[in-house]
Amino acid sequence: MLSSEIEMDSIIELETTYTSGVYGKRDVAIVRGQGALLWDADGREFIDCAAGHGVANIGHGRPEIAAALAAQAQRLITCPEIVYNDVRAQLLRRLAEITPAGLEHFFLCNSGTEAVEGALKFARLATGRTGIIATLRGFHGRTMGALSATWEKHYREPFAPLIPDVRHIRYNDLAVAEDAITEDTAAVLIELVQAEGGVHVGQEAYIQGLARLCQERGALLIVDEVQTGFGRTGTLFACEHYGITPDILCMAKSLAGGVPIGAIGLGPRVMESGRIVKGSHGSTFGGNPLACASALATLDILEREALPERAARLGVHALERLRALHSPLIREVRGCGLLIGIELTKRVQPYLEALLQRGILALPAGANVLRLLPPLVITAEQLDRALDIIAEVLAAVPQSEARSSSMREAAAPEEQDDHANNSAVTLLHNMLTITSLSGQEGALAYYLAEQARQLGLFSYVDEAGNFIASTHEGFGEQEPIVLLGHMDTVPGTVPIRIEDGRLYGRGAVDAKGPLATFIQATALLVRAGRPQRPVVIVGAVEEESATSRGARAVLNRYRPVACIIGEPSGSQAVTIGYKGRLLIDGFVCQPSSHSAGPQRSCNELAVAFWERVRQHAELWNSEHAGTSAFAALQPSLRQIQSAHDGLEERTTFVIGYRLPPDFSTAELRVQLQDWAAEDQIQLTFSGEEVAYQSTRTTSLARAFNAALRATGQPPTFKYKTGTSDMNVVGPLWGNNIVAYGPGDSRLDHTPDEHIQLAEYTHAITVLEHVLHTVTAL
Numbered sequence: 028m029l030s031s032e033i034e035m036d037s038i039i040e041l042e043t044t045y046t047s048g049v050y051g052k053r054d055v056a057i058v059r060g061q062g063a064l065l066w067d068a069d070g071r072e073f074i075d076c077a078a079g080h081g082v083a084n085i086g087h088g089r090p091e092i093a094a095a096l097a098a099q100a101q102r103l104i105t106c107p108e109i110v111y112n113d114v115r116a117q118l119l120r121r122l123a124e125i126t127p128a129g130l131e132h133f134f135l136c137n138s139g140t141e142a143v144e145g146a147l148k149f150a151r152l153a154t155g156r157t158g159i160i161a162t163l164r165g166f167h168g169r170t171m172g173a174l175s176a177t178w179e180k181h182y183r184e185p186f187a188p189l190i191p192d193v194r195h196i197r198y199n200d201l202a203v204a205e206d207a208i209t210e211d212t213a214a215v216l217i218e219l220v221q222a223e224g225g226v227h228v229g230q231e232a233y234i235q236g237l238a239r240l241c242q243e244r245g246a247l248l249i250v251d252e253v254q255t256g257f258g259r260t261g262t263l264f265a266c267e268h269y270g271i272t273p274d275i276l277c278m279a280k281s282l283a284g285g286v287p288i289g290a291i292g293l294g295p296r297v298m299e300s301g302r303i304v305k306g307s308h309g310s311t312f313g314g315n316p317l318a319c320a321s322a323l324a325t326l327d328i329l330e331r332e333a334l335p336e337r338a339a340r341l342g343v344h345a346l347e348r349l350r351a352l353h354s355p356l357i358r359e360v361r362g363c364g365l366l367i368g369i370e371l372t373k374r375v376q377p378y379l380e381a382l383l384q385r386g387i388l389a390l391p392a393g394a395n396v397l398r399l400l401p402p403l404v405i406t407a408e409q410l411d412r413a414l415d416i417i418a419e420v421l422a423a424v425p426q427s428e429a430r431s432s433s434m435r436e437a438a439a440p441e442e443q444d445d446h447a448n449n450s451a452v453t454l455l456h457n458m459l460t461i462t463s464l465s466g467q468e469g470a471l472a473y474y475l476a477e478q479a480r481q482l483g484l485f486s487y488v489d490e491a492g493n494f495i496a497s498t499h500e501g502f503g504e505q506e507p508i509v510l511l512g513h514m515d516t517v518p519g520t521v522p523i524r525i526e527d528g529r530l531y532g533r534g535a536v537d538a539k540g541p542l543a544t545f546i547q548a549t550a551l552l553v554r555a556g557r558p559q560r561p562v563v564i565v566g567a568v569e570e571e572s573a574t575s576r577g578a579r580a581v582l583n584r585y586r587p588v589a590c591i592i593g594e595p596s597g598s599q600a601v602t603i604g605y606k607g608r609l610l611i612d613g614f615v616c617q618p619s620s621h622s623a624g625p626q627r628s629c630n631e632l633a634v635a636f637w638e639r640v641r642q643h644a645e646l647w648n649s650e651h652a653g654t655s656a657f658a659a660l661q662p663s664l665r666q667i668q669s670a671h672d673g674l675e676e677r678t679t680f681v682i683g684y685r686l687p688p689d690f691s692t693a694e695l696r697v698q699l700q701d702w703a704a705e706d707q708i709q710l711t712f713s714g715e716e717v718a719y720q721s722t723r724t725t726s727l728a729r730a731f732n733a734a735l736r737a738t739g740q741p742p743t744f745k746y747k748t749g750t751s752d753m754n755v756v757g758p759l760w761g762n763n764i765v766a767y768g769p770g771d772s773r774l775d776h777t778p779d780e781h782i783q784l785a786e787y788t789h790a791i792t793v794l795e796h797v798l799h800t801v802t803a804l
Contacts, residue, residue, distance in 0.1 A: 055067050096321055108314055125326065127264060134293065137287050150297075154214070154300070159213060160195075163178050164179075166222070200233070212246040214241075225393045228361060234269045234271060238273075261335060288321070341405065343473060347478075369421075373395060387416050455535070455543040458542075468568045479494075497564065505560065508798065537776065541770070590757075603722065603766075608750045611712055637682065658687045660690065661684065728765055
């Protein structure tokens with residue numbers, strides 16, 4: 028008899044009679060699935076927000092998986108690793124291609140807990156040490172080795188004693204880790220998001236610090252990506268968020284689309300130990316052709332349907348909606364991609380049962396955390412329906428509806444101002460939670476497009492990945508006002524917090540603060556009545572890189588009557604000029620020679636070249652620049668690296684120039700090439716931008732002058748020694764251009780990056796005043 032032919036009560040009775048009894052089960056029998064939907068034996072539909080504990084990333088009922096399994100089952104189901112196999116070989120190569128660089132060898136097993144068991148064995152074997160460090164709240168499996176590293180006592184205590192030399196330390200506390208990792212430590216085992224333990228996300232500085240400590244002290248870093256791997260957090264592996272390559276990577280769950288499989292990635296420090304020898308580990312079913320065929324089909328689906336990117340986009344939407352709920356039940360919402368936790372002030376189990384009655388299958392993550400792990404193929408409509416039901420079950424009211432429009436109309440002006448200020452701070456705070464390095468701005472772009480629509484603007488994400496919002500849906504030949512900000516930030520995590528009226532976070536100053544100012548001021552402009560002249564906001568990609576790809580993508584799209592660049596100048600100041608830029612990559616290579624010989628080393632040649640560059644700039648400045656930094660030629664040695672293999676030595680270096688106005692880069696290039704040729708140094712030039720300056724007499728500058736004076740602040744006009752997208756668009760768009768935005772530019776790119784909230788709200792007021800003026804011209 029097929030399971031679908033058994034009635035619900037009979038299924039439950041049969042399982043209850045014959046199962047082991049170790050599982051707590053909900054009163055439902057699931058018999059079928061498709062995508063992110065499940066159906067029980069009575070035909071009732073559920074939205075799956077559990078995905079089989081994170082297994083069904085590609086969704087249920089995939090015909091590609093069924094076909095791969097059927098074809099492989101007819102050819103060969105089992106094939107032990109005492110012989111070679113074609114499908115297994117293909118999967119091993121594919122894993123080497125997609126995992127973080129440096130992981131090129133893999134052990135195949137059958138589950139996540141087996142992957143962790145094997146990782147612990149390999150770590151002890153490779154290092155000759157026994158100590159294992161795991162973390163409080165960590166979960167790594169339930170077999171004896173993995174269970175020893177799992178924190179929760181009710182899992183561990185019934186089976187004590189477990190394996191020795193395992194200790195647990197606080198998560199996200201690098202100082203504790205620094206004290207704990209010793210010469211006896213074989214490995215540190217870490218989850219990048221503690222999923223079972225409450226959905227706690229690892230801080231970038233902490234994870235990178237652990238990797239550094241392990242490298243320095245001879246311990247191995249084991250990263251457990253059993254649940255976070257294969258797109259769940261918005262990248263294929265969560266490691267990508269942190270820019271690390273672990274020594275050992277544990278994978279399982281969603282790798283084969285629902286078919287049991289596990290994999291252990293082994294890095295150079297493991298393989299080069301010389302201790303991973305034949306017979307040191309094994310598995311009867313590990314690497315079987317059936318699971319490997321399913322895994323290959325799964326990886327094809329993940330790539331073809333861009334599911335990691337989809338998880339990033341939908342995850343931002345879900346987090347934004349959940350964080351906009353205000354309910355006495357909700358203490359905090361946290362997560363990454365489509366791995367989301369809602370921490371409650373009460374036990375979560377009654378709410379899981381209530382959700383099940385409403386057709387939502389969700390999970391706990393500890394006693395009081397509601398965890399959402401939907402398949403990455405969930406549609407936006409299904410996700411929104413699930414979020415609506417969650418809001419109702421938690422008796423939450425969306426913040427945007429907490430005060431009715433009639434109450435807003437009746438509110439005193441100062442109350443309306445408070446509401447606008449709170450909304451502005453919330454927008455910027457949420458922007459800071461979304462990582463947006465150059466080339467990785469997609470999640471932020473889609474988040475901002477949704478926010479702009481809610482604020483009454485027309486918005487989309489263009490083909491370059493830029494966020495675009497405007498006051499008018501279409502404006503034909505009419506010349507707009509363009510507000511050109513950027514979304515990308517430099518690397519490095521600054522913990523997001525509000526202290527003493529300051530909002531801390533990477534990008535608070537450069538340049539999410541200015542971009543949020545653009546959005547808020549334009550929304551206020553529209554709220555007062557749609558302006559005669561359209562305003563277009565551009566959140567550009569890749570401003571922090573040498574490409575300025577986002578700005579170049581819109582360069583010929585618009586012919587603005589005025590442009591404001593979103594860069595920090597301080598809310599009382601306006602920037603009307605930026606210096607130019609030129610980047611030089613140098614390379615010198617020659618046969619190795621004895622250090623006592625007469626031949627200068629590659630390092631010495633590179634340093635001598637830099638010294639000529641520096642002296643040339645000093646001489647030029649003494650003749651042309653006077654005391655003006657803006658008029659000075661400013662080179663800097665940004666990087667120098669050397670290597671040699673006993674036969675040949677190589678040195679690479681990077682020099683960056685800040686160029687003054689009207690400076691001839693052609694002559695500079697010739698001079699540099701001549702010097703380089705004398706010592707056979709190869710030069711490559713990139714990132715060239717000419718200096719650009721406007722004046723304080725343009726209509727836009729005068730509008731800022733009036734707006735600042737209207738707020739009681741004396742205006743200041745600045746020239747900056749850096750570069751911005753003004754250098755890219757100014758030559759074509761004309762000199763009615765300035766840069767403006769809140770924030771102290773001395774704080775950008777620093778560990779102390781923060782913005783004064785009073786300054787941020789003041790900048791919104793100033794810019795709204797300016798927009799009212801220039802759109803009426």
